[in-house]
Amino acid sequence: MTARPTRTLAAIALLIGSSIIAPAAAEDAQPVRIGVLSDMSGMYRDIMRPGSVLAAKMAVEDFGGKVLGRPIEVVSGDHQAKPDVGAAIVRNWFDNGGADAIVDIAQSAVALAVQELARTRNKIVIHGVTGSPAITQQACAATAFSWSLNAYAISAPLPKPLIERGLDSFFFLSADYSFGKAMEDAAAGAIKKAGGKVLGSVRFPQNNPDFGSFLLQAQSSKAKVIWLISAAEDTTTALKQAKEFGIVEGGQHIVVPLTYITNVHALGIANVQGLTFATPFYWDRNDETRAWSQRFFKQHQAMPTMDQAAVYSGTLHYLKAVAAAGSLDGLKVAEQIRQLPVNDMYVHDGAVRADGWLMHPFYMASIKAPSDVKKPWDYYTIEKVIPAAEAAQPLSESQCPLVAQSR
Structure with a gap:
């Protein structure tokens, strides 16, 4: 008769332990999300649009689909070339788990608004084609990077x-x-x-x-x-x-x-x-760019723009940095983004400077x-x-x- 209470207490303890462990495991299994913020309907739509989303997904595929033991998802949003719209999308992503990092953007006013949000939350943002030099000058941020071009370059x-x-x-x-x-x-x-x-x-x-x-x-x-x-x-x-x-x-x-x-x-x-x-x-330009671009073309029916190529490279390097950091913490990942050389079809032996600019020819x-x-x-x-x-x-x-x- 004395064994029953013991078994009952053990069962209760197991249930309590399971209720604690299960949410933690579920949390660990949450996807790592990369947000492609792009112009899907405005004047930049032909240089970005679904092609940028495709480029990010190709990077995820080439990386292997997982990082830190978690699946990687690509989500997308249309900023419509409006800073308030872009900022609202990114604020929601950052604050409600919609994205751990942002790539693409392009339009300068939207990019500056998003960069400020990334700064206040220690989140990663990797700009594709964003012309304003302020991105890596007066408005630079520890977790923000410029991957393609600016007005000077x-x-x-x-x-x-x-x-x-x-x-x-x-x-x-x-x-x-x-x-x-x-x-x-x-x-x-x-x-x-x-x-x-x-x-x-x-x-x-x-x-x-x-x-x-x-x-x-x-x-x-x-x-x-x-x-x-x-x-x-x-x-x-x-x-x-x-x-x-x-x-x-x-x-x-x-x-x-x-x-x-x-x-x-x-x-x-x-x-x-x-x-x-x-x-x-x-x-x-060479065999490597041709091979990647032909893969892109088969799905997009157009050759990649420089913006879309930069999205691929920036996304891939971000995932390498996450793996090296062993964390999604923005400052830790940013440190690895600067320390790791950038090697892919976009650039060989690229280096990221203190101001966030990717050095590339x-x-x-x-x-x-x-x-x-x-x-x-x-x-x-x-x-x-x-x-x-x-x-x-x-x-x-x-x-x-x-x-x-x-x-």
Whole structure:
């Protein structure tokens, strides 16, 4: 008879123990979530959209699908190029377990809003194509990283090789927002340093349907180079109308530092041949980029943009850093992101600086003549490799507090 209470107490103890252990086990099994915050419906949709989500999922697949013994999930949100919308999505993700890290973003105002949220919560954010230099300058954060480009990297290295060819006078057509100003300032400084001249500039509003008056000003300046600072649909519209005005046929050279392969594909290379720009990625650069891009193409039916390639690389490196840190703690993971070399199809032996900038080479490229195209999407000629040290704004000029602390 005495054995019954003993067995009963043991059973109760087992139940109590199970009720404590089960939630802990369930918590340990919670997925590691990566949030792809992107423009799914606005002016950046063709350079980001589902392709960015696909790129993140490819990184998860290549990593093996699990980290720290937990499954990895990719979730996505549409910021609509609106800072308040983007911030609301990310705040919900961070505060309610929707995401442990954020990748992509692109639009500068949204990126800055998201970066501030990441700072206050010690969460990781890895920007793809985000133009504002403030990301790694005044607004830098210990857990924030810039993986693709900024205004300096695609503007400052280009004038010197153009001026060496005799293309020594410039006219700016610049988008009237902070990214446009930052790119113009970076290019103008490099033009002056290389011995060139800026003959004038004009600014246009975002989502501009008619570039006629702006193109006429650029044409009448007689500048040898018309430097178009725009993005996404504005680039497509401006280049279509430049073709109608016969600007290239008239002897002027068009430079569009921020050029996407999707813009070129939409316009047709006959309309943009000879266009010059800088890029951190081209799908047909080597065997490794080709193999990855063909995988991407089979699912997306378009070759990857530089933004989508950066999302893949940033996501993969984040997962490697989580594994190395043995934790999802943002500061611990950020330390590993900076310590580990970045090695993948996007960059070899890349290094992440104190300010969060990924050191990687850029490529000065131009659009081929139609007669030189040998296969679909074979649009770029890589004319020059721009070393990582030339593409990156010098740390000696940095306004990032983290840089001062690291000295």
